[in-house]
Amino acid sequence: MEDIEFKNEEIQKKSHLIQFFLIPIILFVSYILFLMFYFPVKQVKEFNKAFTDSTLYSEEEKIILLDDNFTSLKTKESFLQSRLLMSKSDTICFSVDLVDSLLMLEVKGVVIHEAKITKIDMSRFFSRVENVALIKFLSEPFIIENKLATIEKEPIIYKKAPKDTIEAAQQVFTPDTLAQEIICMTLLFNKNFQLEINQSEEKPEHKNLSYSMKTKFQSFKFLFNKAFTFENPTYIPKISIELPKKDIKSIYRAIPYHSQMALHL
Amino acid sequence: MKNNLDTPPGLIKINQNKIILYLKSTWEKWLKQVIKNLIIIIIVLLGTIWLLFYFVPIAQEMSLFFLPETHKEFISADNMNSDKFKDKIIKNTLKIQRKLDSNFPRSAYIIINTTENRFYLYSGKRLIRKGMCSTGSYTLLQAGENKQWIFKTPRGLMRIHGKTTSPVWKKPDWAFIEEGLPVPPANDDSRFEYGTLGDYALSLGDGYLIHGTLYKRFLGLPVTHGCIRLNDEDLESVYNTLSIGSKVFIY
CATH class of the missing domain: 2.40.440.10 (L,D-transpeptidase catalytic domain-like)
Structure with a gap:
């Protein structure tokens, strides 16, 4: 009898323990599910609200703009408008033309470097938002707020002044032209938008693990910081493109920390 | 080598048996449980990392699938007005393009x-x-x-x-x-x-x-x-x- 009672007590203890751990796990998983499904949908609504200007178009024009052919004309206009605004600044900026698969570096409206985009992967978000809102979204340049890359922005080599000519002769530096590196970068823009640029050449994931984890952690941090404070959108629409790595390197080293970008979808 | 030569073979076997028994008892007493718990913790940890870092972004993207696409390939009923609107866009686009081209150095x-x-x-x-x-x-x-x-x-x-x-x-x-x-x-x-x-x-x-x-x-x-x-x-x-x-x- 005592044995059975003891066993019953043990079972009860275990079930309490399971409940103690299971409830937070269930709550946590539900919250994750909520994050997964609610925020992107909410973000679409927020986007439409934020970028729809009722004074810009007449009701008839709004109906016409439901047609993709008209929208593509309008997005082209927005893209050029955005580039024109960028040309007023003295700094190096860039344009991403996903229609012509081109990435262009520009200074004062002059294209100084052109790179062919070999692959485009775009979030479904852009096909779910209202055309009128999308046109407004693209009509002004994006400003870089944060960037991550696998390479250094400025590859500085530190050198101590030599004491004499013998030490100076030993310090002579020749750059390593055979160094193999993986070149990828992620840019986060002010209008809650992320652009990921990866090299089109093959890139073994294990060599890229640190960068990959860093980018994932950054998105996770962004998501959770906002989720815990119950602030607005926690979903960042993303576009991934692939370019030859020599182009990514030139672009990354050329653009200033808070560079501007024009986008053509 | 010297030790092996000095120690009788029976004694070596007894010592080996003792070690095996000690390891077995340790395994049964606590090592088995510790390793089991460790594996569970690692699986839970890796699972959580995968869920947060990889699955959440994929699922967020998937959730958009349930929203209808906004691009409707609408054919305008009133062609006169749509043509006027189209002309207006094209004119403005050309105007901006000309302004952009003027930035190009002539020399x-x-x-x-x-x-x-x-x-x-x-x-x-x-x-x-x-x-x-x-x-x-x-x-x-x-x-x-x-x-x-x-x-x-x-x-x-x-x-x-x-x-x-x-x-x-x-x-x-x-x-x-x-x-x-x-x-x-x-x-x-x-x-x-x-x-x-x-x-x-x-x-x-x-x-x-x-x-x-x-x-x-x-x-x-x-x-x-x-x-x-x-x-x-x-x-x-x-x-x-x-x-x-x-x-x-x-x-």
């Missing part, structure tokens, strides 16, 4: 890529010449606590400020410090070097020049103190094509 200009160490010489939209150059090495030379120089080529839009033939290089302080030599007075003879900058030099302001080089094997590499080095033929072409005020785009 000759040069583009320098400091990452690839290449130059492109243009006359209007026509590429006249391209080739290798050398740009800043990104070396930070430290001499004492307060003295340091960084050897990088400035980026952005610059202009040709001046043009000279047979330029003479007046060596600055860092050129002596870098070579481990004592720094001479300001206008000392040892500061002036003839022939090292090639036949021509084009000034970009702030002491930066486009000039020639004796070290042609380094063309295509970032080895300079911030100036742009070209080979003799390219330098001559650039010198003859660009005039004072010409644009120099460096990126």
Whole structure:
């Protein structure tokens, strides 16, 4: 009898323990599910609200703009408008033309470097938002707020002044032209938008693990910081493109920390 | 070897059995449980990382699938109005395009890529010449606590400020410090070097020049103190094509 009672007590203890751990796990998983499904949908609504200007178009024009052919004309206009605004600044900026698969570096409206985009992967978000809102979204340049890359922005080599000519002769530096590196970068823009640029050449994931984890952690941090404070959108629409790595390197080293970008979808 | 020879074989076997028994009892007592818990913790941890870092972004993207697409391929009922609207957009687009094109330099200009160490010489939209150059090495030379120089080529839009033939290089302080030599007075003879900058030099302001080089094997590499080095033929072409005020785009 005592044995059975003891066993019953043990079972009860275990079930309490399971409940103690299971409830937070269930709550946590539900919250994750909520994050997964609610925020992107909410973000679409927020986007439409934020970028729809009722004074810009007449009701008839709004109906016409439901047609993709008209929208593509309008997005082209927005893209050029955005580039024109960028040309007023003295700094190096860039344009991403996903229609012509081109990435262009520009200074004062002059294209100084052109790179062919070999692959485009775009979030479904852009096909779910209202055309009128999308046109407004693209009509002004994006400003870089944060960037991550696998390479250094400025590859500085530190050198101590030599004491004499013998030490100076030993310090002579020749750059390593055979160094193999993986070149990828992620840019986060002010209008809650992320652009990921990866090299089109093959890139073994294990060599890229640190960068990959860093980018994932950054998105996770962004998501959770906002989720815990119950602030607005926690979903960042993303576009991934692939370019030859020599182009990514030139672009990354050329653009200033808070560079501007024009986008053509 | 010596121990094995001295100890009788029966005793070795007993010792081995003891070790095996000890390991077995340890395994049964606590090691089994610890390893089991450790594996569970690792699985839960990896699962959570996968869920948060990988699955959440994928699922967020998937959730958008349930929203209807907004692009409807709508065919306008009133063609007159839609045509007017289309004309308006096209007119405005052309106007902006014209404004953008007006930014394009009408005279000759040069583009320098400091990452690839290449130059492109243009006359209007026509590429006249391209080739290798050398740009800043990104070396930070430290001499004492307060003295340091960084050897990088400035980026952005610059202009040709001046043009000279047979330029003479007046060596600055860092050129002596870098070579481990004592720094001479300001206008000392040892500061002036003839022939090292090639036949021509084009000034970009702030002491930066486009000039020639004796070290042609380094063309295509970032080895300079911030100036742009070209080979003799390219330098001559650039010198003859660009005039004072010409644009120099460096990126």
